Amino acid sequence: MxxxxxxxxxxxxxxxxxxxxxxxxxxxxxxxxxxxxxxxxxxxxxxxxxxxxxxxxxxxxxxxxxxxxxxxxxxxxxxxxxxxxxxxxxxGRMSRADTTGQPWRVRLTAVAEENRTLFETHPWTATVSTLRPPLGPGAIGKYEHELTALDGLGLDDVEMDDCLTLLLSFVQANARVAAEARATAQLTTVTDEQWWAAAGPLLARVLDPAAYPLATRVGSAAGTAHGSAHDPAHAYEFGLRRLLDGLATLIERTTPAASENS
Amino acid sequence: MxxxxxxxxxxxxxxxxxxxxxxxxxxxxxxxxxxxxxxxxxxxxxxxxxxxxxxxxxxxxxxxxxxxxxxxxxxxxxxxxxxxxxxxxxxGRMSRADTTGQPWRVRLTAVAEENRTLFETHPWTATVSTLRPPLGPGAIGKYEHELTALDGLGLDDVEMDDCLTLLLSFVQANARVAAEARATAQLTTVTDEQWWAAAGPLLARVLDPAAYPLATRVGSAAGTAHGSAHDPAHAYEFGLRRLLDGLATLIERTTPAASENS
DNA sequence: GTCGTACGTTGTACATTGTACATCGTACGG
DNA sequence: CCGTACGATGTACAATGTACAACGTACGAC
CATH class of the missing domain: 1.10.10.60 (Homeodomain-like)
Known part of the structure; x- marks a missing residue:
């Protein structure tokens, strides 16, 4: 089978x-x-x-x-x-911090952090499909807990689900990359340095900076900024900030409900 | 092996x-x-x-x-x-629309859309790991093309890569869910309706609305709003809008470079 | 108490996978 | 013209999920 x-x-x-x-x-x-x-x-x-x-x-x-x-x-x-x-x-075993009364950014950051911890402790959870999530006590309790972080912000029910889905999907995507990074580091005997040592010369010969000016410039800048080709931790910080900014335009519409809880 | x-x-x-x-x-x-x-x-x-x-x-x-x-x-x-x-x-076969001169939101939306099309045409591309992307002419050309959409907005090199990574990661995560939805629909003989028909009664018996008030309310609201438990198309629209709003706070800092290209 | 039977446990077996290896035949360089 | 490098293939193996049947156990009915 x-x-x-x-x-x-x-x-x-x-x-x-x-x-x-x-x-x-x-x-x-x-x-x-x-x-x-x-x-x-x-x-x-x-x-x-x-x-x-x-x-x-x-x-x-x-x-x-x-x-x-x-x-x-x-x-x-x-x-x-x-x-x-x-x-x-x-x-079911995830920690569920009580953040009632805190500003919504803090609450959502806590939710993101809890999921990030899950994905770090159990890397495989980032990889399995969650299309039809297991509707067990653990998943439902998690859902309930995470929705409370979005309650009272002036969002309607569908918007609450939308925001949560977007947030969790971001954290999961980020964790997936991180998990893959560790997995490939373990499975293949080739370290990143060895890989670049083997690939570098050929790439240099075949990759014309004139043909791909932005790619070569930005790629090498990003590569040297973080140690490797990609830095999940940095991507997490950056992405979460952008994402919360994006949710802010929805949450901080000119409604009284939002300002009282922000 | x-x-x-x-x-x-x-x-x-x-x-x-x-x-x-x-x-x-x-x-x-x-x-x-x-x-x-x-x-x-x-x-x-x-x-x-x-x-x-x-x-x-x-x-x-x-x-x-x-x-x-x-x-x-x-x-x-x-x-x-x-x-x-x-x-x-x-x-390499992806379409690469020329959006020079257009507002940055239009340009980034085009990039997102091109990737979305890739994931729709070749669903498997959403599922494979892209940790160490294949540094071939196709991938590099894609990277170059997508970076041009972020060029001239007053971002430094690392920020350009950050923004692109975030955008693409969002589109890919969304496409992954959509791909999984179609895959499970094909593989299992159980349709969504049959699934709910079989699961509904047991869930109703075991899931106490008093214990999970938000989960039951929001969950059913979201479920009935879209046809199914999750609607990737809706999540895409919602997420892209939020994401662009989030990038706006970075791009539209009080710099002349941003306003001239927005 | 006794016994039938439902159920837990396990050994064997099979289909499906990626691919290593040896073999065989072909056609080019000397 | 012929040895040899290389393309094609058949066979084989290890690893996987799990169907199936055999076997033994202990509870419920009498």
């Missing part, structure tokens, strides 16, 4: 039951279960945190739990659903 | 030679080549456009070219490098 690496693979009802820990209706018979869902989630998350999404293997998780690979299928319908519950559990 | 789905897998010099079509130094001997790099790129791109990144298989591309799978390795060192050249070729 196709390797999913994507959430929401199977039966939604089964997945939801898993997420909300719905107890199975039938009476337990047969041998006692040696594990439980949370143990599987914990083991799988530990493996993925350290070895990345490509290291998440049913065999690997089973080995961690000293159990045969197929045993996992007693607790989880498949790998896709495992990712679902892993993600929801990670959402 | 691990399935890459990531660019820049191997020797940078070999990849760059491929990208810039450096002719191999040695004199050709032996049987004549039945194919060439561009034919492979074309076939691979066609396959990937229609069947997505998971459909991109060396065997599949070989079949398309009526050739045995291993033959491809004559023209390409491996799958990672194939993705590199595919990406660069796609970049």
């Amino acid at each position: 196709r390797a999913p690496d994507v959430t929401s693979g199977g039966d939604p009802a089964r997945t939801l039951a898993l997420l909300w820990r719905e107890p199975s209706t039938a009476a337990r018979r047969g041998p006692q279960r040696g594990l439980n869902l949370d143990a599987v989630i914990e083991a799988a998350t530990a493996v993925t945190n350290t070895e990345g999404l490509t290291g998440l293997t049913m065999r690997r998780v089973a080995q961690e739990l000293r159990v045969s690979p197929m045993t996992l299928y007693t607790y989880v319908p498949g790998k896709a659903e495992l990712l679902d519950v892993m993600l929801d559990a990670a959402y | 691990r399935a890459p789905d990531v660019t820049s897998g191997g020797d940078p010099a070999r990849t760059l030679a491929l990208l810039w079509r450096e002719p191999s130094t040695a004199a050709r001997r032996g049987p004549q080549r039945g194919l060439n790099l561009d034919a492979v790129i074309e076939a691979a791109t066609a396959v990937t456009n229609t069947e997505g990144l998971t459909g991109l298989t060396m065997r599949r591309v070989a079949q398309e070219l009526r050739v045995s799978p291993m033959t491809l390795y004559t023209y390409v060192p491996g799958k990672a490098e194939l993705l590199d050249v595919m990406l660069d070729a796609a970049y």
Whole structure:
């Protein structure tokens, strides 16, 4: 079968039951279960945190739990659903600072920071698809918490969702780049310097500064400004500032609700 | 070996030679080549456009070219490098509208739109990692073109790169969601309606509106406003507007350079 | 108590992938 | 004209998710 690496693979009802820990209706018979869902989630998350999404293997998780690979299928319908519950559990463990009464920029910055921390602690969360997010207690609690940061600013419901989506999408995109940077640094034996050492001469021969004046000038300026070709931390600072400025024109319209909370 | 789905897998010099079509130094001997790099790129791109990144298989591309799978390795060192050249070729084929003299918002909107079109025509380009972009003629030409839209606005070199990165990262993140939406719609036989039909009752039973007042209210408002749980087109419009507003505070500082070009 | 049966566990097996390797045939340089 | 470099290919292997069947366990009904 196709390797999913994507959430929401199977039966939604089964997945939801898993997420909300719905107890199975039938009476337990047969041998006692040696594990439980949370143990599987914990083991799988530990493996993925350290070895990345490509290291998440049913065999690997089973080995961690000293159990045969197929045993996992007693607790989880498949790998896709495992990712679902892993993600929801990670959402559920996020810290949720109370910023009521603070200016909206502070509140939104806190939300961004919390997500950034998630993506740093669990890099794989930045990479998995969140198109149909796992509607478990973790995800919903996260959503609720983050919406409160946008409450009382004079935005209507759809605008609140829009702003939050934009903010989170920015943080995730940034984290994805950062995660990829670390992943490629680990996987390939080629360091950035070695790469440039090997690529530089050929590039210099083939890349005519006269043909690409801006690209060569700006590219080298940006490259030397940050240490590498791209600096996710800098991009985060820059992007978040721009983004908040952009939201300001929406939030700080001439309404009384905005000014009282800004 | 691990399935890459990531660019820049191997020797940078070999990849760059491929990208810039450096002719191999040695004199050709032996049987004549039945194919060439561009034919492979074309076939691979066609396959990937229609069947997505998971459909991109060396065997599949070989079949398309009526050739045995291993033959491809004559023209390409491996799958990672194939993705590199595919990406660069796609970049090279992008349309590049001349917007000199237009207000900067128009110019940046055009850049965003061109990338959006790329991601719509070749959805897989939104999904592949672009951490170390393929420094081929396509990518560099794209970079040069896009920087011109930011030239003469009073930004320094690093700021130009920052702004462009932010803009492109936004468009890509948006396109990624859209691509995922279409992919899941194709792969799973479950439509959005079927999904909600199966998930709705259980969710209603388990999700207490009193416990999650904002989430339930805003979530349903956003869900009904757009047809589905998420509307990438709407998110694009909203996000681009906010983003340009955010860049405006940087670009329209009280400098003469900005006002003369806005 | 006894026994049937539902269920947890596991070994085996298969399809699918990227690609290493050896083989074979071809056509160019000497 | 012929040795050899090179293109094409068949075979093979490792890694993956997971279907399937076999096996053993312990609970519920009597």
